[in-house]
Amino acid sequence: MSTMTRPARTDRPSRSRRFITDTLALAGRSLAKFRRNPQAIVFTIVQPVMFVLLFRYVFGGAIQTPPGVDYVNLLIPGIVVQNALFSAASASVAISDDLASGFTDRLRSLPTARLAPLTGRVLADTLRAGLLVIVIFLVGLLVGFRPEWGPGLLAAWLLLMLIAFGFAWIAVAIGVSVKSPEVAQSAGFIWIFPLTFASSVFVPVSTMPDWLAWFATINPVTQFANATRGLVLLGEVDSAMGWTLLWVVIFAVVGGFLSIRGWNRMTRA
Amino acid sequence: MSETAVLAEDVDVVYTGRQSTKRALDGLNLSIAPGAVHAILGPNGAGKTTFIRVATTLLIPTSGRVFVHGLDVVRQAGSVRDIIGVAGQYATVDESLTGRENLLLTGTLYGLSREERAARAVDLLERFDLVDAADRATKTYSGGMRRRLDLAASLTGDPQVLFLDEPTTGLDVRTRNALWEEVRAIADRGVTIVLTTQYLEEADALASRISIIDAGRVVVEGTPAELKSTVGEEILTLKPVDNHLLGTLAEAVGGEIVEGTVRARTARHGVTSVLETALAVGPLSSVTTTTASLDDVFLAYTGHIAEDEQPPAPTSRWGRRR
Numbered sequence: 001m002s003t004m005t006r007p008a009r010t011d012r013p014s015r016s017r018r019f020i021t022d023t024l025a026l027a028g029r030s031l032a033k034f035r036r037n038p039q040a041i042v043f044t045i046v047q048p049v050m051f052v053l054l055f056r057y058v059f060g061g062a063i064q065t066p067p068g069v070d071y072v073n074l075l076i077p078g079i080v081v082q083n084a085l086f087s088a089a090s091a092s093v094a095i096s097d098d099l100a101s102g103f104t105d106r107l108r109s110l111p112t113a114r115l116a117p118l119t120g121r122v123l124a125d126t127l128r129a130g131l132l133v134i135v136i137f138l139v140g141l142l143v144g145f146r147p148e149w150g151p152g153l154l155a156a157w158l159l160l161m162l163i164a165f166g167f168a169w170i171a172v173a174i175g176v177s178v179k180s181p182e183v184a185q186s187a188g189f190i191w192i193f194p195l196t197f198a199s200s201v202f203v204p205v206s207t208m209p210d211w212l213a214w215f216a217t218i219n220p221v222t223q224f225a226n227a228t229r230g231l232v233l234l235g236e237v238d239s240a241m242g243w244t245l246l247w248v249v250i251f252a253v254v255g256g257f258l259s260i261r262g263w264n265r266m267t268r269a
Numbered sequence: 270m271s272e273t274a275v276l277a278e279d280v281d282v283v284y285t286g287r288q289s290t291k292r293a294l295d296g297l298n299l300s301i302a303p304g305a306v307h308a309i310l311g312p313n314g315a316g317k318t319t320f321i322r323v324a325t326t327l328l329i330p331t332s333g334r335v336f337v338h339g340l341d342v343v344r345q346a347g348s349v350r351d352i353i354g355v356a357g358q359y360a361t362v363d364e365s366l367t368g369r370e371n372l373l374l375t376g377t378l379y380g381l382s383r384e385e386r387a388a389r390a391v392d393l394l395e396r397f398d399l400v401d402a403a404d405r406a407t408k409t410y411s412g413g414m415r416r417r418l419d420l421a422a423s424l425t426g427d428p429q430v431l432f433l434d435e436p437t438t439g440l441d442v443r444t445r446n447a448l449w450e451e452v453r454a455i456a457d458r459g460v461t462i463v464l465t466t467q468y469l470e471e472a473d474a475l476a477s478r479i480s481i482i483d484a485g486r487v488v489v490e491g492t493p494a495e496l497k498s499t500v501g502e503e504i505l506t507l508k509p510v511d512n513h514l515l516g517t518l519a520e521a522v523g524g525e526i527v528e529g530t531v532r533a534r535t536a537r538h539g540v541t542s543v544l545e546t547a548l549a550v551g552p553l554s555s556v557t558t559t560t561a562s563l564d565d566v567f568l569a570y571t572g573h574i575a576e577d578e579q580p581p582a583p584t585s586r587w588g589r590r591r
């Protein structure tokens with residue numbers, strides 16, 4: 001009736017502009033999905049709150065702390081690390097869901113910036129981790145957490161988002177390599193438990209048996225927790241911060257590389 | 270080359286798994302004219318989805334080339350994506366977004382400006398009768414509404430070529446007929462439509478040309494009328510009294526054995542001679558004659574009957590992987 005074939009559009013924004021708009025649009029979509037899923041919200045928020053209460057009031061009394069240090073002050077900077085990791089890890093399931101549902105196929109058949117589905121996801125999960133950290137800090141304040149240094153809290157918040165960013169790339173790499181969302185669910189989360197429990201997140205490493213203490217010392221999560229504590233409790237940047245930044249770079253680079261490689265391989269039969 | 274909307278040259282796709290390899294496309298050749306509605310008709314596993322994935326830049330063929338309006342789907346994938354629209358075998362809208370949000374997101378990804386994509390969304394919601402449901406999450410949509418939204422989304426970029434992979438599989442008859450109307454309306458606007466289907470009726474109802482594919486290659490191509498005439502106009506279904514004679518009977522009349530009967534094809538005036546040959550083999554318990562349909566064309570060229578039943582809709586709300 002009306003239009004016959006028309007020339008291809010020539011008024012497209014530049015590639016880098018497209019990359020940014022597409023990343024933002026897809027991050028917005030992921031966050032909207034989260035916002036509208038009450039179950040996910042409850043799961044992400046109630047679980048850390050329960051951990052806080054459990055460790056603060058049930059186990060906390062039995063855990064030895066250095067003299068003069070209140071356990072809750074060690075706990076909160078540890079729990080935010082655990083939750084930044086959890087938040088980042090959900091990227092693997094989300095990526096895998098989109099692959100299984102065919103949504104990714106649709107994205108890839110559109111003139112979408114090639115990597116925007118991945119960067120959009122990482123951005124969304126980083127921001128979500130930031131939100132979760134704020135919630136936990138607030139709950140912490142209610143149960144007696146007293147940071148020594150205000151600006152350190154802000155710095156810690158940024159650091160935690162950086163940590164989530166690095167881990168999200170690992171999670172994305174898992175998401176693009178596994179065959180189904182069910183596998184992503186287990187592969188994406190299973191490593192978080194040993195990594196966070198065999199670390200200084202909940203208990204001082206010095207109370208662990210030697211072999212475990214050895215693992216906990218080299219465990220990046222211990223560095224993350226210690227770096228966060230340094231910022232909020234002492235307002236201090238120590239070697240843990242150096243290790244943390246190094247690990248973040250390693251996770252982002254290795255995860256990013258594997259993610260992009262897996263993503264590009266999808267067009268192969 | 271540019272007079273052809275879609276051109277496929279000797280396309281092979283070999284899926285390589287850990288233990289096995291599967292040749293899904295095996296020297297596929299196709300040429301589709303601009304403005305046509307071209308049906309790719311084939312049974313389960315014929316390679317329809319695989320071809321759509323290659324043509325829409327989702328899968329790089331093992332060998333061979335595909336062009337969309339002269340653009341190579343591998344080397345110029347980005348430009349191809351600018352001019353195509355795709356609606357997959359299962360609707361791929363985002364469940365937690367509303368209908369409008371899905372269209373706005375697609376618009377953004379096509380690089381439309383804020384005003385353009387808002388206007389386009391309003392227009393498409395109206396065209397596909399989704400205005401009332403526009404601001405509801407699509408998880409509340411029925412199967413038919415989801416398909417319509419999927420189709421609307423595939424038109425967001427104002428494509429020149431629209432690929433529809435089994436657009437009506439799993440829909441009830443009424444919804445299917447409504448969707449056929451939508452497809453015709455899109456075709457009327459000059460959009461080339463490549464659609465795959467397992468249903469002969471659908472190809473017959475929508476397409477100006479049909480390619481029948483089986484085991485990854487085109488076995489025959491033509492207009493619906495041409496295809497019907499190549500198999501003969503009359504089909505005789507013969508049932509011998511003695512079932513053991515099925516093989517001999519089939520050979521004598523040059524027909525196929527289908528569910529305990531022999532189906533033989535003939536020109537309008539050849540019916541009596543086929544009957545004479547058949548009776549020479551042995552007595553018949555029943556004889557029916559029918560005018561050839563696309564089913565018979567399908568049978569004649571692929572050696573098996575097309576699936577008649579609608580397969581059940583995908584069990585997961587999200588459809589299935591690939």
Ligand SMILES: Nc1ncnc2c1ncn2[C@@H]1O[C@H](COP(=O)(O)OP(=O)(O)OP(=O)(O)O)[C@@H](O)[C@H]1O
Binds near residue numbers: 291293315319
């Ligand atoms: N990712 C894959 N890995 C291995 N084999 C595959 C893959 N996808 C499809 N196949 C096989 O390739 C062949 C063609 O599949 P395809 O999905 O293209 O068929 P189809 O014509 O679309 O079938 P249907 O009508 O069931 O949708 C089938 O035998 C199928 O099992």
Ligand SMILES: [Mg+2]
Binds near residue numbers: 435
């Ligand atoms: Mg298919």
